[in-house]
Amino acid sequence: MAALAYRFTPDLFDEPAPAPETVAREMPLRSTAALSERRFTAWRGRSGRRYVASVFAADDTHPLSFTDAVLLAVSAERQIIAVRDSGPFGVEAALARWQRAVSEAGAKEIHVHLLAEDGASRRAALLDLMPQAETAG
Template structure:
């Protein structure tokens, strides 16, 4: 499955702020961050597992929302892993997000179906640069 980009949809979130990370308070004291949460432009909260960008385990999940996160805690890319976790496509995506400056991959597994994953992607993916 190709990386998904949904900026051709109506501008539902034009006035809303960008998605932002809202770390889980219950894990704040832990030395290793294994979980975090993101607040989408809609205000909805998405819990995610945290992986280093080069950790191939992050790409092994099916039917998940994958977020490429930069060191300044921004989502720089997002995609649906797909129902089969197509290794070659996910490997290309991983290499491209590393080149773009991602330091982590956050994996949201709680979207129950394709429609839920699409809604999460719309809510969390970075704004398209209209000038670029």
């Protein structure tokens, strides 16, 4: 199996990527800052890569209809608490269970990243954005 390689290309009109981080951080889009309703945002993964996402309320079922998307469950404290790939078929029963579980865990919004080109890109985004498991001791 061939190794996959990803190359980071900074956005032309955005600030340069910071050094790699230990957690993903939200980096709201400056171009939407004046809007009263937040419909889009961006996240900076641990790698420094930027992921633009659409914003939905945690109880909105519309994000469950997207296929081949990266779904981020976001808390009121603006932290990612869970991530998943919606899959190529949008299996609604599984996505609805995930939505209920993340809502119970404190998610207030679901952010949908649609720009990953293929399964490998979605997996890379999931790994870059997913919260790290905390270790005891």
